[in-house]
Structures are given as structure tokens and as C-alpha cells.
Amino acid sequence: MPDIASDKATAVTYPPQPLYDKWCQQADSLNMSISQFLIRMVEVGRKQVDLEDIAEESLRDLHNQVTDLQRELNQQRTRNQKLERQLHRTVHGEILDYVEDNPGVTTPEIMQYVADTVPSRVASYLDLLEGDELELRDGEYYLQETDSGHHLASTDGTQSTDE
Numbered sequence: 625m626p627d628i629a630s631d632k633a634t635a636v637t638y639p640p641q642p643l644y645d646k647w648c649q650q651a652d653s654l655n656m657s658i659s660q661f662l663i664r665m666v667e668v669g670r671k672q673v674d675l676e677d678i679a680e681e682s683l684r685d686l687h688n689q690v691t692d693l694q695r696e697l698n699q700q701r702t703r704n705q706k707l708e709r710q711l712h713r714t715v716h717g718e719i720l721d722y723v724e725d726n727p728g729v730t731t732p733e734i735m736q737y738v739a740d741t742v743p744s745r746v747a748s749y750l751d752l753l754e755g756d757e758l759e760l761r762d763g764e765y766y767l768q769e770t771d772s773g774h775h776l777a778s779t780d781g782t783q784s785t786d787e
Contacts (some may be wrong), residue, residue: 637662643667718745
């Protein structure tokens with residue numbers, strides 16, 4: 625905190641007398657001259673303004689982070705809805721559709737229907753996975769790898785991220 629220096633400058637203020645009297649009392653209680661007291665109080669006030677600026681900047685940063693996280697959450701919700709629709713269109717949805725179209729169908733008939741439709745389902749699953757999780761090279765499929773050499777999908781069906 626600056627003190628009264630040898631290279632002094634004059635700063636004049638015209639406070640009301642009661643305020644000036646309070647400053648003098650405080651300066652006396654701190655064992656300071658009124659000049660030292662005013663210098664220190666002005667500096668403390670300036671630092672407080674700096675802290676308020678920093679707090680405002682931090683709040684802006686937090687607001688931006690919340691906005692980004694909200695956007696990411698919305699994207700994940702949209703992706704989850706898409707995946708749920710895809711799941712419904714898979715075997716579960718096809719079985720339900722088959723039973724709806726064939727009331728009273730037996731278990732062996734459902735199993736035969738599922739077995740008969742596997743090739744078309746596998747082809748559509750591969751189309752969905754190719755490029756995102758699978759890579760086709762010379763007619764053979766491989767798990768897609770990231771730049772760091774990690775696989776994007778694991779064998780338990782979960783997705784890993786390398787972020």
C-alpha cells in the first residue's frame with residue numbers, strides 16, 4: 625500500500641464537514657495522518673473495484689459454460705431420442721409389428737420371422753455403424769479408431785470418448 629512519498633502530488637477533495645470529521649477520527653484511531661488515511665482508503669477502494677470486475681468476468685464465464693453445457697445436454701437428449709427410435713425399429717419393434725399384423729402368432733412362428741429377417745436388419749445396422757463406429761477396409765470391418773489410437777466403441781456396446 626503506498627505511503628506518503630517524496631515525490632508528492634496534491635489531490636484536493638471537498639467532503640462535507642461531518643464526513644471529514646469521521647475520516648479524521650478513523651485516521652486518529654489508526655495512528656495515521658489524514659493524508660495517509662485518504663491514500664490508503666482510496667487504494668482499498670480501487671482494489672475493491674478490481675475485485676468486482678473480476679467477479680463480473682467470472683460470472684460471465686460461468687454463464688457461458690452453463691450455456692455450452694445446456695447446448696450439449698440438448699444435443700445428447702436429441703441423440704438419445706434418435707437411438708431410442710432406432711431401438712424400437714430393431715427386433716423389439718419388428719416383433720411387436722409382426723404380432724400386431726398376426727394376432728395369435730406362436731413363439732416358433734415369431735422365432736422363424738426373426739430368423740428370416742436377420743440379413744436385412746444386419747445390413748441396416750452395418751449401414752448405421754459404418755463411418756461412426758465401424759470402418760470398412762477391403763470388405764472387412766474394423767472398429768473406428770481415434771487419432772490417439774483408442775477405439776470409439778467397446779465390446780459391451782458403450783461409447784467411449786477421447787476428450
